Amino acid sequence: MATQPVTGVPGARIEISGVTKRFLTPSGEVFTAIKDVDFEVEPGQFCAVVGPTGCGKSTTLGLVSGLDKPSEGEVRVAGKKVDGISDGVSFMFQADALLPWKTVLGNVALGPSFRGVKKKEAEAQARDWLRRVGLAGFEDRHPHQLSGGMRKRVAMAAALINEPRILLMDEPFGALDVQTKAIMQTELIGLWEQLRPSVLFITHDLEEAVALADRVVVMTSSPGTIKAVFDIDLPRPRGAIQDIRFQPEFLELHRQIWESLREEVETAYARTAGVAA
Amino acid sequence: MNTSHDAGAAQPVQHNGTYMMPVESPMRTAQDAARLEGGDAKRGANPGRRMARVRRLRVVAAQIVLAVVLIGSWQLLTTWKVVDPFFFGQPSGIAKQLKDYFTQGDQATEFGSYWSQIFTTMREAVFGFLLGTAGGIVLGIGLGVSPFMAKVIGPYIKIFNAIPRIVLGSIFLVAFGLGPTPKILLAAVLVFFVVFFNAFQGVREVDRNVLNNARVLGASKLRIVKDVTLPSALTWIIASLHTAFGFAIVGAIVGEVLGAQSGLGLVIATAQNQFNPDGVFATMFVIAVITLCVEFILTRVERRLLSWRPPSQSEAAAI
Numbered sequence: 001m002a003t004q005p006v007t008g009v010p011g012a013r014i015e016i017s018g019v020t021k022r023f024l025t026p027s028g029e030v031f032t033a034i035k036d037v038d039f040e041v042e043p044g045q046f047c048a049v050v051g052p053t054g055c056g057k058s059t060t061l062g063l064v065s066g067l068d069k070p071s072e073g074e075v076r077v078a079g080k081k082v083d084g085i086s087d088g089v090s091f092m093f094q095a096d097a098l099l100p101w102k103t104v105l106g107n108v109a110l111g112p113s114f115r116g117v118k119k120k121e122a123e124a125q126a127r128d129w130l131r132r133v134g135l136a137g138f139e140d141r142h143p144h145q146l147s148g149g150m151r152k153r154v155a156m157a158a159a160l161i162n163e164p165r166i167l168l169m170d171e172p173f174g175a176l177d178v179q180t181k182a183i184m185q186t187e188l189i190g191l192w193e194q195l196r197p198s199v200l201f202i203t204h205d206l207e208e209a210v211a212l213a214d215r216v217v218v219m220t221s222s223p224g225t226i227k228a229v230f231d232i233d234l235p236r237p238r239g240a241i242q243d244i245r246f247q248p249e250f251l252e253l254h255r256q257i258w259e260s261l262r263e264e265v266e267t268a269y270a271r272t273a274g275v276a277a
Numbered sequence: 278m279n280t281s282h283d284a285g286a287a288q289p290v291q292h293n294g295t296y297m298m299p300v301e302s303p304m305r306t307a308q309d310a311a312r313l314e315g316g317d318a319k320r321g322a323n324p325g326r327r328m329a330r331v332r333r334l335r336v337v338a339a340q341i342v343l344a345v346v347l348i349g350s351w352q353l354l355t356t357w358k359v360v361d362p363f364f365f366g367q368p369s370g371i372a373k374q375l376k377d378y379f380t381q382g383d384q385a386t387e388f389g390s391y392w393s394q395i396f397t398t399m400r401e402a403v404f405g406f407l408l409g410t411a412g413g414i415v416l417g418i419g420l421g422v423s424p425f426m427a428k429v430i431g432p433y434i435k436i437f438n439a440i441p442r443i444v445l446g447s448i449f450l451v452a453f454g455l456g457p458t459p460k461i462l463l464a465a466v467l468v469f470f471v472v473f474f475n476a477f478q479g480v481r482e483v484d485r486n487v488l489n490n491a492r493v494l495g496a497s498k499l500r501i502v503k504d505v506t507l508p509s510a511l512t513w514i515i516a517s518l519h520t521a522f523g524f525a526i527v528g529a530i531v532g533e534v535l536g537a538q539s540g541l542g543l544v545i546a547t548a549q550n551q552f553n554p555d556g557v558f559a560t561m562f563v564i565a566v567i568t569l570c571v572e573f574i575l576t577r578v579e580r581r582l583l584s585w586r587p588p589s590q591s592e593a594a595a596i
Contacts, residue, residue: 065493089493097490101508101585110504114496144587162494 011044011198012088012165014064018073021059032223033059036073039217039226044196048209050261051219051227052268057202060224061168064200065089077166086166090159090197094171096151098143104130104154105139111162129157133187149180153187160191167192169201173208185212185241193237206261210234210254211241218260221268228260366554374559387547388539397540398529399567401457405464406525412465413472413521414514421480422506438470446528446535455538464528468521475517479510512586515579522571526564 019037022030034056041047049057062068063075066085075082077089090111091097098107108126113119130136133153143151152173159167172188173181189212192199203209209216210232218227232253238244348368355362362370378391385391420427445466449459483506491505533542541560548556 065489067489067492085492085495087495091490091493093486093490095484095486097484097486099487099505099508101583110491110496111494114491114494114500114504142585142587144585158494168493 010165011196012078013043013076014041014047014166014198014200015076015079016040016060016064016073017076019060019063019070019075020072021056021063021068022071034219034224037219037224037226039229041198041200041215044198045215046192046199046201046213047215047217048201048203048213049217049219050203050206050209050257051224052221052261052265053204053272054268055219055221055264056224057219058170061091061170061200061202064166065091065168088162088165090162090164090167092155092159092167092169092172094174096143096155098151098154098158100143102142103139104135104141104143104146107143107154108157108161111158115162125161126157129161130154132191133157147180148176149184152176152180152184156184156188156191160195163195164197167197167199169199171202171204174204181208182240182242188212189238189241206254206258207245210250210257211238211244216257218257218264221264221271227264228257230257230260362554363552364554366558370555371558371562374553374555375562378559378563386544388543391544394539394541394544395563395567397457398526398533398542398564401460401529401532401540402464402522402525404457405461405528406468406522408461409465409468409525410472410518410521413469413517414476416469417473417476417514418480418502418506418510421477421510422502427477434470434473438474442466442470443531446532450532450536455536459535460529460532460537460540460542463532464525467524467528471521471524472514472517475513476510479513480506482513483509512583515575515582518575518579519572522575523568526568530564 016037016039020035021033023033025031037056037060039047049060051057059068063070064077064082064086066082066089069083077086080086099110102110105123105126108129109119109122112122112125117125127136127139130139133156135150135153135157138146138150143154146154155172173184176184185208199213201209201213213232216230216232218230219225220227230253234244234247234249234253244250351360351365352368354360355365355367378385381391383390386394388394420430443463446459446463449462453459453462487505487509488501491501496504529540530542530545533540534546537543541564545557545560548554548560
């Protein structure tokens with residue numbers, strides 16, 4: 001299992017067409033989180049979603065993973081309508097989703113173990129993945145004994161061990177300091193280039209979005225709709241994330257997308273400020 | 278006081294980890310500290326260590342003084358007849374009663390040796406404790422993972438909880454006679470609610486991200502309960518067991534006072550009828566010692582089961 005170099009499972013196409021998601025609040029009111037959302041992620045593409053706080057970015061991810069169902073419209077993964085947890089999907093959250101009572105090895109081995117792989121085989125796979133994210137020798141530690149960056153690596157190994165066709169990331173590096181974030185971004189891109197799953201990556205950080213993604217989707221403030229879609233044609237491999245930020249093409253794309261995003265951020269901010277006043 | 282040494286030895290110090298300095302237990306005995314000083318002059322000379330030791334000794338000294346003052350004044354006031362020893366007993370009388378209980382063999386009580394009374398009560402309490410805990414965990418987790426059932430059954434559990442459950446003892450006694458069954462049931466009922474509420478809350482506190490992550494990774498409902506919900510709720514459940522065992526003892530004793538053929542509750546009831554407060558106090562003392570022993574065992578079990586937890590901040594700060 002998992003021989004080097006990894007051949008990789010081809011990523012799956014994600015089609016989101018005419019999706020609206022409404023929630024019923026406990027007081028009985030209807031809250032529309034996202035409205036008529038339409039976009040596509042090509043197989044193996046890295047797609048980033050940016051938008052103001054509370055615009056329904058995470059809701060969109062939940063719909064693709066099958067944790068939630070759309071109120072209207074449909075989500076298709078590899079041409080199949082999502083109904084229940086979609087197969088071949090992995091999730092990475094901003095907060096730790098590691099089990100604190102399991103060792104690092106046990107946490108990474110969860111994916112195969114949940115799918116019925118024998119314990120020994122699952123642990124062998126987990127060992128291999130820990131080596132690939134640079135954590136060999138830390139197998140027996142518990143999550144609380146690791147730094148934030150190391151925990152992210154564990155989460156990354158745990159998400160990739162199932163060799164997903166789709167990787168959903170909800171601000172995965174949002175809580176990290178700037179230096180650790182840059183290292184983790186470079187590592188993520190390295191692993192993504194080996195496996196090539198389709199990635200849907202949510203972030204607040206526009207620089208991060210432009211540096212990592214092939215496509216950037218801008219969402220409007222609540223209820224979230226698609227405002228614009230930008231294709232990022234920076235060549236790959238892009239090398240270290242820190243260096244790309246100073247290239248003129250990067251700066252130009254950043255400026256264009258920010259133009260589009262700024263208005264929404266300001267609207268969202270005015271709304272929260274209005275509520276506060 | 279010499280339990281302090283054991284508490285020190287049981288500290289979960291991880292030798293393979295770099296995250297945690299082996300911290301001296303805050304409650305080390307004086308001999309330990311002296312041995313350390315002799316073995317390693319450099320460590321003994323550490324002023325922080327000496328200060329910490331002085332602070333510990335001051336606490337122990339104050340505790341001893343407090344006990345001497347309380348028990349001494351009880352003894353003196355009853356000797357001087359300021360307080361009537363006929364009603365309130367006397368420390369020296371209680372000590373003599375304890376000696377009698379444990380030295381007179383089969384003659385210690387009308388219903389056999391004192392040890393057999395302890396055995397009867399402990400057996401009832403332990404069975405009740407196990408029964409109530411098992412029921413509490415199963416129902417607590419069952420309702421915790423099913424919001425619909427929780428909404429339906431929740432109010433009924435609140436109603437049962439509001440009933441003064443000690444009264445159930447009388448019903449159990451009528452239904453099941455003077456044997457151990459009604460005591461076990463009463464203890465189990467008291468234990469059940471404590472464990473149930475904690476298990477239920479523990480399940481609801483499970484991190485949503487962790488839960489969603491397990492679902493996306495392909496875990497079945499059963500695996501989620503086994504690998505995520507149960508271990509996560511265990512912290513809450515174990516915390517409740519300390520209180521729960523106290524309730525199990527209360528259930529067993531009350532059951533025995535209401536009607537029994539043997540047990541510590543019966544010893545208390547008999548001593549009360551014979552106007553022998555020393556007998557009541559002596560048995561109370563024995564029950565307290567038993568409860569503390571069980572508490573000690575539960576703490577050890579807790580440390581073992583929850584060894585994955587990070588060392589708490591307050592433990593280090595207490596030094």
